[in-house]
Amino acid sequence: MLEYLFFLSSGLFLGWSLGANDASNIFGTAVGTKMLRFTTAAIIASIFLVLGAVLSGQNTAETLNTLGEVNTLAAAFTVSLSSALAVLMMLKSGISVSISQAIVGGIIGWNVYNHKPTDTETLTNICATWIFCPIISGVIAVGLYICVKKLLHHSKVHILWQDMAVRVGMILTTALGGFALGANNMANVVGVFIDSNVLSPLKLGNVYTLSSTQVLFLLGAIAACVGIFTYSQKAIKTVGKNVLSFSPTVAWIVILSQSLVLILFSSENLENFLISMNLPPLPAVPVSSTQAVIGAIVGIGLVKGGKGIKWSLILRVVSGWVATPVIAFILSFISLFFMENVFKQTIFIP
Template sequence: MDLLWFTIGVLAAFFVAWNNGSNNAPNAIGTAVGAKVLDVRKALMIATIASFAGSISLGIYVTDTVMRGIVNTLNMPAPYVVKGMVSVLLATGVWTLISTYLKVPMSVHVEIIGGIIGFGLSIGSSFISWGTVLKIMVAWLIVPFAAAGIAYILYPVFSRSFREKRLAKTSLIAASYITATTPTILILVKTISVSSIVYASITTIIIGTLATIIVYLYWKRRIAEGGSPLHEASRILLIMVAAAMAFSFGSNDVANSAGPLAAILYALGIKESLTAMWIAIIVASIGLSAGIIMWGSKIIDTIGEKISPLTPPTAYVAQLSATLTMLVASRLGLPVSTSMAIVGGVMGVGFSRGTRSVNLKLLARIFTLWLISLPATMSIAYLLTISLLI
């Protein structure tokens, strides 16, 4: 194994993961901080733990897509794979760093896919799976508007339930059950066989029921201590869904750096693709966690306050809509963006209250930078790959 390129690959992957964590951490916790439910320090700790758990448990699905589903790296000469994927990681890391400095929640998946396309074009377009690229791009178009649509529909329901004391208990139980069971069922269903589905369903029901009981008892204790039933219900649910979003962030975004690194490790001699992917996922998971802790507060206010003002109920609906969208995408192996999902969720609850509740100029700026990021990282990776292969 070439130790120099191994070291460069690991450092480049860690660099991308670090920037990804720092830029995208607000996708999970920005709404909770903006709604004044969590302070920044506690929110960052929750995001770190939950995203690490998501990376380890579900990260393998999207990592496999990024590793070899877009460009056929398994049938390519090793030097091309190593230098090409290093170029992809460097292009993505630099662009994400710039986006974080500008306080814009960047879609790192768009950058990494753009970089991989640029790498593929530098070798030969025949290596690129254009069908997979098209499927991913369609998912990019669907995700923000799906999250916005779900939020737009759910907001009237939850806004009423969080205004009436008699509905507080019912809302708490139903919402906490949904929040607990969705990631559980997606983790446990490995195949579509009857035995797998039955096992996953029974286990999910048990875990969801236990989690809901714990949440309910904690809610009762807070009320006994003088808390408002409505406020405590919305606060607890928002913390739960923030953790679920951080989990889905880890499960999907770990692939941004783990996928290219896995391809590099495979090309350098780790010929068991599953082993290469797990090594890469561990490196990327640590990088994500480090980025969240060290610089994750940089753009929290963009998500939590600037797109649309948030209260605990509106923040919960935005976060739940984004989380459900992302968890399904992760399980399908689609590398889509938590930034797209949460911006869509916040946008949805904002529009449900009227266009004046949404900062349209900021949304235009975010969407414009997303559109630029694909050709930008594609061009940078293309030029870097050609330079390294000379």
């Protein structure tokens, strides 16, 4: 058990990175526009992140397992640590990045090191979501923006009541965003540890029993909460204020679009429904909340004429999306070599 917890520490570190990095996407704009206090937003997001991770975090884990079933504890530790370090490196340089991309880079590193073929269909699926996620988010944001603008124009509501409505909306959306992040992204954090999980189920009184996988997701979520409170303010500065100077209403639309996209890519029910309607399904894949936010911001910025968007900063963030999986891949490959040859750990069971 102790050995498991030691190896899980890298997963928890990645969880911390998720909280530090992605929380800014959930409520960064709300805090950046001073509509919500950081502490209020952080508490709401944390509670719902834990709920999302525990109640429906496992849907997206299957996709990552198909990409590469990291089947030893030492390998899971290494892949997770490499991804976390890649995220931290990018975060230190002030670029808000994607944990999803880091973990995918890390897993492919493990596949390549072990001469194991990567499931190209899953990889294509995942890479496609990296392109579609910001696009879908942008389309949702533009739709919401046009509707809200029309509504405000016709309703003639006093500015004070608009302010209050946006605040209430932001609180609800922060909760939704927290849940969505937990549901969609927690697989990135602890997904590679599922196969080697030795944790016991946890009884919550006589009401509910958490399965061992749910306990694993709970630990990851707690680590993410620590990340939210300890480091997310730095990333908020990038997403919340710098990319596009926008009004609180637009800020709310951005976080709502992002949350909806994350929900779309986490729901197995929706996937089954789309398949039953003969429509192209949206797979339950961990997508990047950063990409969703940037997609929404760019979408709204384009509708407004494109003048307010700071393209240089967007370019920096996008370059981070390319750099993150590559760095995670390289770190994973090198660390696996050391893990196997220096620390004499088993990193692959054929």
